[in-house]
Amino acid sequence: MSQNLNQDNITPTEEPKESAEAIKKDAKGLWESLRKFFRELLDIRTNTDQETTKEAIIADIPFKGHTSWILICSIFIASIGLNANSTAVVIGAMLISPLMGPILGLGMSLAINDIDTLRRSLKNFGVMVGLSVLTAYLFFKFFPIQDESSELLARTAPDIRDVLIAFFGGLALVIARAKKGTIASVIFGVAIATALMPPLCTVGFGLAIGNLGYAFGALYLFIINTIFIALATFLTIKLLRFPMVRYANSAKRRRIARIASVVAILVMVPAGWTFYKVFQESIFKKQATEFVNETIAKYQFVGGGRFLDNFTTIEYNEGENPMIEVVCMGNETIPPNIIASWNTMLKEDDDYPRLRNTELHVIQGGQNDQVDQLRYINELYESQKNQISSKDERIALLEAEVGRLRRAETKQIPFMDISAEARASYENLVSLEYDRAFKTNFNKVDTLSIFETTWKEGLSPAKKAEENKKILQWLKVRLKDTTVQLRNAN
Template sequence: MINEGLEKENIQSPGDGNGSGEEIKRDFQGLIGNVRKFLSELLNIRQNTDQDATREAIIADIPFKGHTSWILICSIFIASVGLNANSTAVVIGAMLISPLMGPILGMGMSVAINDIFTLRRSLKNFGVMVILSVLTAFLFFKFFPLRDESSELLARTAPDIRDVLIAFFGGLALVIARAKKGTIASVIFGVAIATALMPPLCTVGFGLAIGNLNYAGGAMYLFIINTIFIGLATFLVIKYLRFPMVRYANSRKRRFTARVASLIALLVMVPAVYTFYIVFQKSQFEYQAKQLIDETIEVYQFMKSGRFMDNLTEIEYNREGNSFIELVIMGDEAIPENVINSWRNQKSKYPMLEEAELRVVQGGRDDSEEKFRYVNELYEAKKAELLNKDERIRILEAELANLSRQATQQIPFADISSEARASYENLDGFSFYYSIRTDFSKTDTVPVFEVKWKEAASSDQIVQDSRKLHEWLKLRLKNNAIQLKTSAN
């Protein structure tokens, strides 16, 4: 009996296990269903979309005339002043009132719904917007007396991968906010700031005003990138929300319109993908170059007074194959050639840097270019502290003069001391240093030689030899400012 009971229990156990497995499976499926439902409710934007109101709002923002044109002009002036004064707060204020987004959203939506009429209006007003903005900025920078190359301006001359991502996701946020019932105004303002369409147009005007086409071209490139990716984001969101296509009575016209819209969408997406690839390559190159610097120059131990100038490092990416990394070393210590060669070997470990040239500019070899870069760095560091342009020019001229004097006053001390020792038998010690002196109207750097004479030398002989040595030093070094100090042991 006991054995029969155990057999029954053993027979029932597998059945109970199958029942538990099915319950776990049902619970898991229920959990997946609940998560899917939660995510659907969390991320679904179709249910709360007002398609008619969204379309009307985008179309209403397309034209530039009357009040809108004057608002654009005023906002461009404000942004130009902010960029000129290097004031981020003023630039943000200008972006909040600028009506730049309308034609771009109109282009993206019209391509998505095959609306050729709206597309023509958007393109025409987009052209008006660009010309009016650039012309306003050009006139401001052309006639305004202060035209400094501020960091706010220079930041808009070279786009990178982050600008592409900001433009795309900013465009997504803007269209989603527009499509929601009860438009979220704060999102629209935030996107206007984040995508920063206005500063590049102001920088184009600045570049044209000062005759620097590189600035103007780089800023226009950044603006075009922003425009393409905002338009692309608009196109994708409108397609996802299933906005109704524009119907045409003529079937031939409808097919032609659909083909034109598809072609335009393709023409937008191809350069968008290509631009993203190019900017991504550049960003990868710069990132790997900084990694190489961190692993080489940053860990190198200078034994004397050498110093790596991180602010003067230049990283230049060129798709044609002329990319380079230029490192600047200041001081009188030269990095050995075998160390530099080891850095070049390490460079090959990075795929983007294999074809790039590694340059090392050292103060101990040829520092003429280095000194002028140093003056440029000095200008950038001090210009915020200077009151006016005349003061900046005065400081730069003084620094250039000082550097030039130092370059011409390099003393070949080893040769001079050997020649002096051979010419004056009573000479017992010889030293050299620079003395910085001022009469409170100007400051000069004076080379000073100090000599010691042997005790056996007479006073008259010391005076006579000192005078001859002083004249010889001035003639030998071609510098009448040289001073001589004498002493006897």
């Protein structure tokens, strides 16, 4: 009996121990399986052909003979595509361009301390840039159509997305190059994504039309692409542990290693600084866009006012006061106290810390003489009509707005001339005031020209009425506007 009790007491304590050990064993097996799975999924070293990759990159570095002519033809095609605003033509040009060779050579030579390949890559990189810019310059200089298309303008202001595209594009390219049996589709895709050629074409365009801002902006984008593609190549070659180039002379080997390290640092430091600057600008523009969407875009106009989102301008001026400019059109204007509250929000709201020194400019057609309302509406209509051709109501609305503003433009009063003529014709006239008013029957809005006269003291009411009648008739004839109205101040 006691023996059975002892056995009963022992069994429950042994079973948990065996269960815990089994769980640990299963967990360990699962972990090893996961490690093996992810190693096979992500490890690229086992399927890398280092010698073939190195030979392929070195073979693509030189620009001479056939390669030079292919580059020239692709630059011409890209320039035509940019000029015609044709994305398909630009993509076709990028597919045949041999621009990647020297840039991959730069990254690889720095990674393996190959000074001869570095020197050859730098020389051919300079030839590539010079030949590309010269070809694009000659095309845009002598081609009769020099339109500033959206495809061209898109290459003049790089942002954080261009940095990321260049880095991951370069990463994909060198990984594809390193694989046994190079993946050609990846190479073509990277050529399109990183878009090295359009910035060089835009540099030539900027020089051809004398706009150095366009040229330097596009050159900056090209340098960003070059640096980050080379950086991605450098890091990948290091990760894949390509063998370093050995030199018989140990002193020369150390000197070459130091030179390669210095050049690598010179590449990486600007890359890091560029990324930081572009990242800061990206954060500013993001917060500025959020501010506009949360405040100005949500402002409720009671009358005929309208916020034009397409004409919002956000300028990030490093070291200077940045600026947000918004445009509102129509009969109603935003009160000054509302604009003041928006400026206060810019400087004090913790949700927008990057906008502390930002200047807000609210341009309103009814208040600002510098804004040509008709130009803004016409530009909006022209820029959007192809995209909204199927949206009849929006087109009709824009056409009605254009018509209203054209009618308003015809009623612009040459007030200085009118007042001078009135002063010469009516000796009892002391002052003449002019204002515009808007009248609606809730179906349409009419613009009225209203004048107000002040006559000399002591003039009888009958005389004032007579003079007012004369001056009103004269104003209607002079302005060719039968809707002119007159008020008598005294």
